[in-house]
Amino acid sequence: MDCIKTVSQLSLVCLTLVSNILAPFSSIAAPPRNPDRTVNCDILVAGGGLSGAATAYEALLLGKTVCLTEITDWLGGQISSQGTSALDERPTQRAKQFYSRGYLDLRNRIEKRYKGDINPGDCWVSDACFLPKDGHELLTAMLRDAASRGRGKLEWFPNTVIKELEKSSDGKIIDSVYAIQHQPAKGAPPINASTLSQNIEDAYKYENSARLTKTIIRFNPKQTKIANNAPRWYVVDTTETGELIGLADVPYRLGIDPLSYLEPSSSSTTNDQYCTQGFTYTFAMESTKDAQPQTKPAYYDQYAPYFSYELKRLADFDLVFTYRRIWSPGEGKPKTFGGVKFTTPTPNDISMQNWTWGNDYRPGTAKDNLIYTKSQLQATGQLNPGGWMGGLRTEALSKGEEKAFSYYYWLVAGTTDSQLGDGVKVPVPNNRFLSGFNSPMGTAHGLSKYPYMREGRRIIGRPSWGQPEGFTIAEIDISRRDYSEEYYRTTLPADMYRRLRAALAGLEAASVLSGKVDPNKAMRRTRSTVFPDSIGIGHYAIDFHPCMEKSPPEAPGNRERPGERRGAGQAYPFQIALRAMIPQKIDNLIVGGKSIATSHIAAAAYRVHSFEWSAGAAAGTVVAFSLKNGIAPYQMVDDLPRAEPQLLQLQQMLKRNGNPTAFPDTSIFNQNWQDWK
Template identity: 25%
Template sequence: MPTRHIQVPFAVIGGGLGGTAAAVTAARLGLRVVLTEPTDWLGGQLTSQGVPPDEHEWIDRQSISPSYSELRERIRDHYRREYPLTERARTTVALNPGAGFVSRLCAEPRVAHLAVREMTSPLEASGLLTVLTEHEPVSVDRDGERIVAVHLRDLRTGDEVVVHADVFADATELGDLLDLGGVAHVVGAESAGETGELHAPAVADPRDQQAVTWCAALELRPGESHVIDRPASYDRWRTSVPSFWPGPQLSWTDVHPITLERRERPLFEGTPEEAIDSDDLDLWHYRRILARRMMTDDWAGHDVTLMNWPQIDYWDAPLVGVTPDEQQLALRESRELTLSFIHWIQTEAPRADGGAGYPELAPRGDVMGTVDGLAKAVYVRESRRIRALFTVTEQHIGREMRGEGAGSAVFGDSVGIGFYRIDLHPSTAGRTYVDIDCFPFQIPLGALIPQDTVNLLAANKNIGSTHITNGAYRLHPVEWSIGEAAGALAVFCATSGRRPEDVHADPVLRADYQRLLSGRLGIALAWDDEIRTGGSRSAAVVTAR
């Protein structure tokens, strides 16, 4: 087949939350956009990676990003329209279909994907947005400081598609364009000497990358048996005890992410039957994405929860800075760890009500868009990060470094706001949790713009953050806001004829761009001072992790 060429003003490579937000924002503002994604679902960590949104306590109470709020309401409205909710659930403004306590919106990844495609559908029909799912980037053409084309492989046919654009956004999960295009970037942890951060390691370590997790969905079917085959690597994970971990990975033992104290976290506090109507702070209710009690009595379904627990964090090997074969091995082992933990739960796990094993737990592939119940893609917490015009460090947002009541740094080039604790999971360098309190923060424009490439924008976890601050800027609503700002910037540059770095450097241009964000798009660029200087995550979410 001949190579297919596409020419557009704006190309977004990677269809996670950041990429989707960038593409939808630009297309709604009238720019023609191509959006590519290696899986067949858009939405990244919310959908193909199977992670309910990690959000802050103001997400339902303060206007932050109208388009992100729209996505959340589309998810809720799907349940109101299509599911037999009880009257109480249907009339709850902040409907939480799963009644999980990790988020105020625990919902099925499949439904989240439908909501995302509702947002893209009219744009695709108009011709402003072209979506290429199951396409991965394989190479990048550069001309000096510019990227001129990205070569994609159609994963269904093997055919090549070459996308030419005036502006590109790297919204891939691992910052693939940074590597393919020779864009200056950072991998792993910087040293304290380089960043001056209190919690950075003494020596830089590229292999210090947060664990990935291959999530899965489980349904509670009382009285039935759904035991999966014993994975070939089961004995390895059953006996594995990392030096920084208090017990085998296949156990209910883990550590509190803040205090690092050993703890036991059962799947159920009582019997599985009691869990249906309870609000226990156990693993089942942590990321439950479908609650039987939300439905009328004639509904035939059951509780479904999302496995994204410390026991299935894969920290044996990194995904970035390794050979393709090493990366594929790490991905296979991550899947095998999750399958091993499912088999252990079904057959050997101590039950709170006595005995061992929960054979009544069934993998729900349809919830994840797969056959085996595992997510389509691994959950990635850390990516390559650009050498940016500005890098956010712990000094800008960390509560300990800035001092109680000081609040986060105020950025004159803010393009959005966000909040999450600096939450670093155990790493592939053998480091345990690093969990640091921080203030609600802003997203600076300079963090989205590389130092050495004039027409590339970072639109995911690859912005100018450090290994430390990535732990706060990597979550769902922040990633969306990063992508949203990148999409609006592409439009602003197309209409003004200026480069991203020009907008950042010129106070007049920057103010015009910020008026586009805050005026036409309604995006909040600053927190109220009371929140910025004193906000802290809700106790329920802190305790849950």
């Protein structure tokens, strides 16, 4: 190493060292040029998925100016840009049509679009399977109508990512937000000609490139003054991975939570931040009359050892094709396989593929995890001013894309099955992969614009009554599981098992803890936890797509992380607590979608379409209510369990506007919620 020869060189080294030390404490780095646009709004919603659309919908109906950003050019997330346009719903809730008003509006518009048929694909996984582009178009119309009815204003920013947050001197308020909107550079191909992994790193850079031209946008609060010195505006994180949570560096969890009496089915005694649920690039394929030429991807052999029908009762191509069939102009023959009734594919039927042992990509180690942990963000410089790049591993995205292309080839030409052995899988060449800008996914390559995300960063709420380390909705708050099973009695430490049974025993809790009542004989409540600050609802099974044990996930003989499916099973109808949406440290940041304060196991139920909408509807209402009343959201829950008058007003407002906060007849006085299926 050369010696430092001059004072000026020494000064430069010192300045560099000081800069590096201070960098993490700087709130923002100056972009390479002044913002091209400055936009003022009451609410900045980051993420245009279902939760973000619902947030905007309610806020627009309440007359607010909403800025809505989205990394892709489609609204709707799960039902559009992620391709999973098959609504995950539970039978009782669907039969009673007990949903938020916006979700009902969306369902009605889907039905109207297809002339009275909400299931134009005649799929068997759901009562509603449709084309992703229609999801985007219907949501766009819904937000336009909401703005007109409520006299609100929508500022829509597609192809836009959040780059930096400018905070107040005490760090409690986000004062402004810098974002980057991109469009194709002159002479470059359209955005959707490339996969996400090919564009994402470029999208987060301020500088123009040969592929993308950038517009730097600064978002500011619209209001200059508000009563009680409350926040003048709010930022709502409804991104698919909890992106702003990572960027803001508020306390959060990622991956598996350690075993505890609240999370008794955890697969680990310690947390494992790398094992999140698998993500999926969906695609569409069309049934054809004649056999089609099929092209084997160059990388197919790398992924082939993974693919499987998974179970014998699922080992039928027609069953898999029709599982999420999103368009069916013809009428096939009735068929039953593995106890499932469906109609066989006919030419021109279109199927969307989303299969665990197919196009799911399930990394679970520090070498290949998709969503970077805090330490990984620090190591890659993403928490330094100007360093944010989305918080995702690009290589994992790329391999997920390769795996999806390979899965299609396996479906139509494969002859192996990793779980069921030889003689099960046969070629089915009368199909073609759908690609092009007019294809169902709207991309030249045919994959969804963004992967279907099942889990991201999850905030830890503020210290609360009964949860001094931070509010979280846990496994035992929602699961129907009978924890008197032998596994729990013999595996959990005695004290942990006693606390578990006490937590589920209601009025007998104290007697169980003191030893007066045998924990195995204590009454088990048959309902989910009733939250006094509930502002929304959801219902779905605890459904796992576990990470794989070793790296790479597609390696021959690899297996799912042992014990991860133990927590899977049925759940009671559940609630969305306001405390689950309020992060620590920052007073004008609200969290919606999959990133609310839930445990790893609870999150496996709190992730489907109607929940995302209910959480977004709650977020939009909370923000509008807070702005109107000059109050920060945390002030509505900081005195619980004592009465909170403004919280009651908020809940009444939600109900009045058609956004339920509880299911019918589900109160602490009704112990039996077994009828909800």
